[in-house]
Amino acid sequence: MKWSTTASLILLLGCWSVADGRSVNVQLEDVRVHESPDHTRVVFDTTAAVNYELFTLSNPDRVVIDLSNTALRPDFDLATVPPGRKRVKGVRASARSSGYRVVLDVAMPVRPKGFALKPQSPYGHRLVVDLFSEAPAADGSAGGSPAVVPRDEKRPIVVAIDAGHGGKDPGAVGPNRVREKTVVLSIARKLAAKLDAVRGYRTVLIRDGDYYVPLRDRNVKARNLGADLFISIHADAFKSPEVAGASVFTLSDRGASSETARWLAQRENSYESIGGISLTEHDELVAKVLWDISMDASRSASITAGERVLDALGSVAKLHKNRVEQAGFLVLKSPDVPSILVETGFISNPRDARRLNTSDYQDRIASAVAEGVRTYMEAYAPPGTLIAWERERGEVRYTIERGDTLSEIAARYGTSTRRIREANDLRGDSIRIGQTITIPAG
């Protein structure tokens, strides 16, 4: 059995008593279950802010939410709450001496995250519990990336790839109805495939379909999945069709560093209060403290990563700006995960739009971003990762090129094919172009 606890606000109001003598001051009005492909959101509507504990139980898998000093609305029957189709099989509850216990029967192990929301019309106080499917094992065994081979249980570098917009938010729309949400999802998937093919890397797609993920949820999800780097992919529009080229952004200290940056940030952030849930207020206190402490380190790492990606992009695309720009993109506000936003081009520019809509150009952009990520990570691999461990040991990583053979590579680096095979879990002598292998030290 495992459990985790999340505490929330304590609000003392006048208490009243229910028939069995318990003291309550909050009433649970409704429970709503929303499924999206990557997580399930359970919203508890309450008459006041509620103090709660949140934990999971296994065999069978359950999520337990203990609501303090809470009673059910007298005419509310939890059995009438329709369960979700995917993760939540059922909702039940029972009165406890200290309040009310709600149990979600879930179809799979999940990682819950709870947060309180203040009233915002038309909604009152809400407790939101997001259920994420358990992250794949850190060794990549459940991550669907056969190229990731565990070595002494060193973990892969995890890169979270965020295709901008999605679902009800199409993003920018260019000439010939080229839609940003479609183009960026395609680039994101290509980027994920390229990095997953590199030993020592594993990617997670923040969205992998045509649906909307709120901005703040995107970097929360990245953090929950243990991301070492967050890359948001966009292809925005500008008011002038002449503006073209790729750019890379990191979060600005305050405000924006150029007019384009300011304008884009405004556009990207405008979807923030969709669906009546304003995520700008969620975890406000905690987030603010965390940001102040670690934002500086995270921002300087972001700029370095951004510079490597921009360098690599320069060889396949015209650059809009030759330096990493900074803007107040909400999706980049992650205190501890270096985060960059790649504008792959301006979909409002006819030439950019035409190119961005081709698989070939998407592929070249994805390759360049992947190369930039790898250049950055080779220098700044996070401690505990396979790549950091190899660097410490003086090992060299080599990407197979056309015409290479294992024995020729071994000779070049003064080692043996046997040692290369051992270091890379290779069975025979077969290698493929683009494959990255480790050359053992000495």
Ligand SMILES: [Zn+2]
């Ligand atoms: Zn965008």
